[in-house]
Amino acid sequence: MIIKKIFVAISFVLFMLIMVSIAWFITHPLPPIYPDGPATRITANDHVTLRAFGDAKGVHRYHIESKDVNSFYLKALLHYEDRWFYYHYGVNPLSLFRAAGQWIMHGKIISGGSTLTMQVARLIDPHDRTITGKLHQIARAVQLEWYYSKDEILNFYLNLAPFGGNIEGVAAASIKYFGKHPKLLNKNEAALLVVLPQQPSRYRPDRYKDKAKAMRNKVLARLQGGHLINAAQLDLLVDEPIQLFTRTPPPLAPLLSRYLKSQHPKNHTINTTIDFELQSRLNTMMKRISGQLPRKASAAAVIVQNRSAEVIAYQGSVNFSDLSRFAHVDMARAIRSPGSTLKPFIYGQALDMGLIHSKSLLSDVPSNFNGYKPQNLNGYFSGPVSAEQALQKSLNVPAIQLLNRITPQRFEEKLAAANIHLIHQDANLAVGLGGTGTNLITLAKLYRALANHGKVTKLRTLKTDKVQLPLGNQPQPEASTILSPESSWILFQMLSSQSAPDRVIPSIRRKIAWKTGTSYGYRDFWSVGVSPDYTVAVWVGRPDASPMLGYLGATQAAPIMFDAFDLLPEDQNPLAKPAGVQQTLICWPSGRALAQVQPEDCKEQHLAFTINGMTPPSMDLYGSFTVSSQWPSKLAQWLMSEKAIQPSMLLNQFAAPPTITSLKSGQHYYRSQLDMLPLTSSHTEKTQWFINHKPIAEPQLHLSDYLGETVVSACIDTHCDKHTIFIHP
Numbered sequence: 001m002i003i004k005k006i007f008v009a010i011s012f013v014l015f016m017l018i019m020v021s022i023a024w025f026i027t028h029p030l031p032p033i034y035p036d037g038p039a040t041r042i043t044a045n046d047h048v049t050l051r052a053f054g055d056a057k058g059v060h061r062y063h064i065e066s067k068d069v070n071s072f073y074l075k076a077l078l079h080y081e082d083r084w085f086y087y088h089y090g091v092n093p094l095s096l097f098r099a100a101g102q103w104i105m106h107g108k109i110i111s112g113g114s115t116l117t118m119q120v121a122r123l124i125d126p127h128d129r130t131i132t133g134k135l136h137q138i139a140r141a142v143q144l145e146w147y148y149s150k151d152e153i154l155n156f157y158l159n160l161a162p163f164g165g166n167i168e169g170v171a172a173a174s175i176k177y178f179g180k181h182p183k184l185l186n187k188n189e190a191a192l193l194v195v196l197p198q199q200p201s202r203y204r205p206d207r208y209k210d211k212a213k214a215m216r217n218k219v220l221a222r223l224q225g226g227h228l229i230n231a232a233q234l235d236l237l238v239d240e241p242i243q244l245f246t247r248t249p250p251p252l253a254p255l256l257s258r259y260l261k262s263q264h265p266k267n268h269t270i271n272t273t274i275d276f277e278l279q280s281r282l283n284t285m286m287k288r289i290s291g292q293l294p295r296k297a298s299a300a301a302v303i304v305q306n307r308s309a310e311v312i313a314y315q316g317s318v319n320f321s322d323l324s325r326f327a328h329v330d331m332a333r334a335i336r337s338p339g340s341t342l343k344p345f346i347y348g349q350a351l352d353m354g355l356i357h358s359k360s361l362l363s364d365v366p367s368n369f370n371g372y373k374p375q376n377l378n379g380y381f382s383g384p385v386s387a388e389q390a391l392q393k394s395l396n397v398p399a400i401q402l403l404n405r406i407t408p409q410r411f412e413e414k415l416a417a418a419n420i421h422l423i424h425q426d427a428n429l430a431v432g433l434g435g436t437g438t439n440l441i442t443l444a445k446l447y448r449a450l451a452n453h454g455k456v457t458k459l460r461t462l463k464t465d466k467v468q469l470p471l472g473n474q475p476q477p478e479a480s481t482i483l484s485p486e487s488s489w490i491l492f493q494m495l496s497s498q499s500a501p502d503r504v505i506p507s508i509r510r511k512i513a514w515k516t517g518t519s520y521g522y523r524d525f526w527s528v529g530v531s532p533d534y535t536v537a538v539w540v541g542r543p544d545a546s547p548m549l550g551y552l553g554a555t556q557a558a559p560i561m562f563d564a565f566d567l568l569p570e571d572q573n574p575l576a577k578p579a580g581v582q583q584t585l586i587c588w589p590s591g592r593a594l595a596q597v598q599p600e601d602c603k604e605q606h607l608a609f610t611i612n613g614m615t616p617p618s619m620d621l622y623g624s625f626t627v628s629s630q631w632p633s634k635l636a637q638w639l640m641s642e643k644a645i646q647p648s649m650l651l652n653q654f655a656a657p658p659t660i661t662s663l664k665s666g667q668h669y670y671r672s673q674l675d676m677l678p679l680t681s682s683h684t685e686k687t688q689w690f691i692n693h694k695p696i697a698e699p700q701l702h703l704s705d706y707l708g709e710t711v712v713s714a715c716i717d718t719h720c721d722k723h724t725i726f727i728h729p
Contacts, residue, residue, distance in 0.1 A: 030143050031125050033156055038063065038268040039168070042257035044276035045312075045463055049175070051257035054166060062171035063268030065155050069170060069182045072228070073190035074154075079226045080194050080219055082116040086150055090117040090141035116157050117141040119197075123160040159268075161197040164204040177205055179245030187229065188240050192216040205242050213242050252279045255316030255330040256461065271463040273310035278303065281567045282313045289560060290318040290325065294551075296542050300331035301564055302444045304535040307573065309448065309457045313564075317543075326543035334543065335423050335437040336524045339517025339553060340394045344491050345446065346432055347391050348454075349414060350402045351487035354616055357584070358490055359386045359608035360591050361618040362398035365638040369622070372429050374400045377518065377552075383642075384588075384635055386606065389682065392498040392661075394516070396433055397621075403432040405623035418456040418480035420446055434519050440526075444537040446482070447528045450492045450513055451535070451575060454483030485578040486611045492530065492575060493609060497680075499664050500562055508570050509674070514561065516553030523547050527557035533571040536564045584610045590629040591618035601629030658683045658714045658721055665723040669703060672729065677701040681714040681721065688715045703727055 036056035041063065044050055054060045066074060078085050084092050092115050114122070114137070121140035127133035144153055163173035170193055174182040178189050185193070195215045196203050205212040217238045224234040251257065253274050260270050286299060293299065303313035316330035350356045364382040367374065374396040382395060390398035403411060408427035415422065423437030430436075441459060449456050457479045483491070495513035514529035525540040525548070540556040542548060548556075585594040587602035593615040594602060608615070617625045621634035630636070659682040669677065679699040681687045689696050690713040691706065701712065706727050713722045 030140070030147060033124055033160075035124070038266060039172075040261050040264075040267055041269050042253075042260060043269060043271045044252075044274045044279065045272065046276055047271065048276045050253050050272065050274060050276070050279070051251035052172075053257075053261050057166075059166050059168050060172050061159055061167070061169035061268075062175065063159055064169070064171045064182065066151060066158060069158060070185040070190055072187055073170070073182065073185055073193065075228055076190055076194045076219065076223055078116075079228060080222055081119075085116050085154070088115060088117075090121075090145035091115060091138050115141065117144050117153050120144060120153055120156045120160060123162075124156075162200045163193070163196050164200040164206075175245075177244055179247070187233070188216060188220075188237050188242075191219040191223065191237075192242065195219045206244055209242050216242070251320065252276070252283055253314045253316075254320050255328070255332070256311075256314040259330065259333065260461065272461055273308075273312060273463055274314060274461075275312040278313045278567060279315075282315055282564060285563060285567065286315050286318050286560075289563075290322060293318065293325075293540070294542075294548055296325060296544065296546070297540065297548060298325045298327070298329070298331055298543050299538065299540045299557075299560060300440055301539075301560065302332055302440050302537045303564060303568070304444050304448055304459060304537075306448055306451045306530070306533055306535055308460065310460045311444075313567075314461070329543040331539055331541075331543055332440045335439055336539070336541070336545075337434040337519035338436065338438050338443060339434040339519045339524060339526055340396075340399075341443055341515055341517035341526050341528055342432060342434070342436075342438075343391060343394065343399045344450070344495060344515055345415070345482070346399050346403050346406065346411065347387060347494075348483040348487045348491050349406050349411060350387075351490060351611060352484050353406065354611075354614055355402065355405060355619065356387045357586065357591075357608040357610040357615055358388050358494055359586055359606035360616070361385075361588050361632070361635075362387055362390050362401055363621045363632055363635040363638075364390065364395045364397045365621065365635055367397050367400070367621055367634075369400060369404050369429055372400070374429075374433060381638070381642075383639055384631070388494045388497070391494055391515075399432050400429050401619065401621055401623070403429055405619065408432075414482060415446075418449075418482040419458070420456065420482070434517065440537045440539050443526070443528050444535050447515075447530050447537065448535045449482050450488050450495075450530045451532055452479070452488075453485040453578075454481055454488035455479035456482045484580075484611070486580045489575060489578055489581055490609045490611070495530075497661070499662060499667075500558075508566070508568075510565065510571050512562075512565060514558065516558050518551075518553045521547050522549050522551060525551055525553040525556040527553055527561040529561050529565060531565065531568075531571050532573050532575050534565070534568050536561050536568075538564065580612050582610050582613050584608055584613055584615055586610075586615050587629075589618055589631040590626065591616060592629075597629060658687050658716050660712065660714045660721045660723050663712065663723055663725055665725070668726045668728060670728045671703045674703055676703065679712065679714070683716060686716050689713070690715065690720075 034055065036059065039055040039059055039061040040053045042050045052060055052062065118137050118141040121137050121144055125140050127136050159169040161170065162168055167173050167176050171182050173193055173196065174180060174185055178185065192205060192212060195218065202208065203212045203215050220229065220234055220237050223229050224231060260272065264270055282301060286301065289299060299318040301315045302311060304310065305312050314332060316332045317327045318325055320327045362385055364385050366381060376396050385395060385398060408429055408431055412422060412427050420442060422431060424431065424435065428435065445456060445459050492513040495515055496511045510531045512529045512531050514527060517526035523541055523545050526538065528537045538557045538561040540560065586592060586606050586608045587594055587597045588604040588606065590597055590601060594605060618632055619625055620632045626632055661682060662678055662680040679689055679701060689699050691701060692711050708727060710725050710727050711722060712725060713720050
């Protein structure tokens with residue numbers, strides 16, 4: 001009977017304890033593991049840190065899992081702190097009894113008897129060092145064990161343990177104190193980080209090296225007793241001094257990091273597509289360039305890998321540490337006037353609509369499009385030009401001539417269908433000359449289509465990674481077609497056949513289709529280039545939108561763009577010509593194929609890129625196709641009034657003098673980098689070439705035959721264009 005009563009009493013007590021525990025669990029839910037939000041680390045594609053952000057209280061931690069930490073550190077941690085971690089349920093009774101006995105004997109707390117789970121409980125829910133506080137800690141530890149696995153609890157400790165100042169977690173401590181990933185810790189470093197969380201303010205190695213060394217050696221002695229190291233190793237390790245990492249590397253891609261942090265505020269780690277080495281070189285290059293820019297001017301650059309649509313380098317300002325240049329303003333995303341950078345896509349749409357081919361005759365003459373009177377930047381007009389010449393020279397009237405025929409509404413609808421949205425009120429012709437708003441990211445996305453069969457895809461800045469918390473990224477949307485493969489390829493050829501600005505020939509020669517832009521009022525300077533494998537977009541200007549008079553996109557942004565290309569490896573994927581692109585002999589002034597024109601009406605022949613052999617007739621200034629083999633009326637009128645040229649004389653007068661298009665005066669070339677330079681002019685078929693005033697049979701300059709200052713001349717009859725270049729060994 002007594003035994004039965006005892007059993008009933010014990011059962012009742014256990015039942016009440018269970019009920020009380022359940023009630024406590026319900027009324028005291030676990031607090032959040034990271035109550036002040038995550039401390040976010042932004043990493044390059046190889047997981048090297050680009051920039052780190054503290055949590056709401058400024059605490060820095062680099063979120064990791066146990067598999068990312070040196071195995072010796074984990075063994076040492078469990079041996080020193082909690083050898084029975086994987087066997088108890090949050091509380092080790094033997095440790096508690098030992099701690100209680102020490103307290104009774106010495107009258108003070110000698111050791112806390114806390115398990116790793118209990119330490120995590122105290123970190124997420126701090127308590128007083130009292131009996132009541134200890135009971136609260138025990139209850140929280142049991143809660144943790146109920147809700148989480150052992151590996152998850154261990155990960156919580158690895159990320160929450162304090163290591164001095166605003167540093168939490170072994171990863172942040174490893175990088176701060178030793179400049180290395182926790183996977184690379186040596187035994188001495190691991191031992192120090194095992195003991196540092198016990199009293200981080202007293203053992204900080206950057207402040208108290210002797211104390212830190214003494215505590216490290218205490219851990220090593222304990223590890224030798226546990227056979228994790230042998231006696232010989234112990235003798236060597238305890239004599240080693242503590243060697244700290246003192247250099248703090250500057251952040252890389254800081255403005256992209258800031259943007260991604262704002263977009264994903266709950267993430268511990270955000271792994272980007274940025275190539276760390278390339279970003280480092282771009283950052284160094286931009287800092288060097290900053291000294292050459294006008295006062296308060298900044299610059300931004302974005303580099304995209306075409307095949308993957310990944311942003312592999314991102315510089316939002318020219319120098320993040322130079323506040324006089326508004327360094328914290330991200331000009332890669334700032335909405336600015338794009339100048340002439342949208343012109344190629346006007347020509348592309350005209351190609352796809354069958355309005356032009358690459359050598360169509362366009363009119364660069366004074367014009368009035370319902371009150372809109374475009375002017376060229378230099379204030380002059382060129383008269384009759386081919387579509388290719390007009391695009392390369394960035395002439396305004398021919399671009400508006402085409403946009404007027406396409407209509408601004410249709411042009412913008414095509415862009416919008418590919419998720420390219422321009423910022424302005426109403427569709428109008430001024431959009432073609434920069435009367436709208438866009439940013440560098442959008443232009444990079446747009447120009448990449450020239451090397452991607454005319455398809456636009458959202459640029460990627462994030463890598464997927466199992467270590468990360470979910471970023472919520474949906475699968476990449478399917479590419480949107482903005483141009484046909486044929487027109488995009490033809491545009492690439494048109495834009496890549498123009499000479500680069502005066503500069504030393506790069507070590508890697510690549511074909512680059514490029515275009516510059518200068519906004520109204522000289523406030524923004526752009527250059528965007530596309531090679532088969534890469535797209536580089538550059539902006540230069542003042543973030544406060546004040547003008548930089550006397551500058552142009554070609555003189556400010558283009559050299560930076562070409563320098564950025566020099567940082568990239570050689571292209572591996574040449575662009576294949578689509579089957580629909582054909583080369584067709586066409587005639588001016590009609591614009592039609594040679595086979596469709598009477599011999600007497602073919603005043604001048606050009607070899608044009610056409611789509612499926614289509615050769616649309618030339619357009620009048622306001623978009624009407626000519627119905628005869630005559631010069632467009634507005635163009636003929638302008639030439640007769642301004643140049644005193646009769647229609648029958650137009651060919652001869654326009655053809656002379658020629659213009660050299662394959663090189664510019666002042667360029668430097670090296671025999672070690674280049675064997676031969678092809679020579680081209682605005683009228684290649686009729687040009688006679690001279691080098692150092694001596695005629696040559698083929699339009700080619702072989703560098704081995706010349707050295708030093710070299711004069712290249714292109715002549716038709718007595719009219720010549722002359723450029724001076726420099727050839728080096």
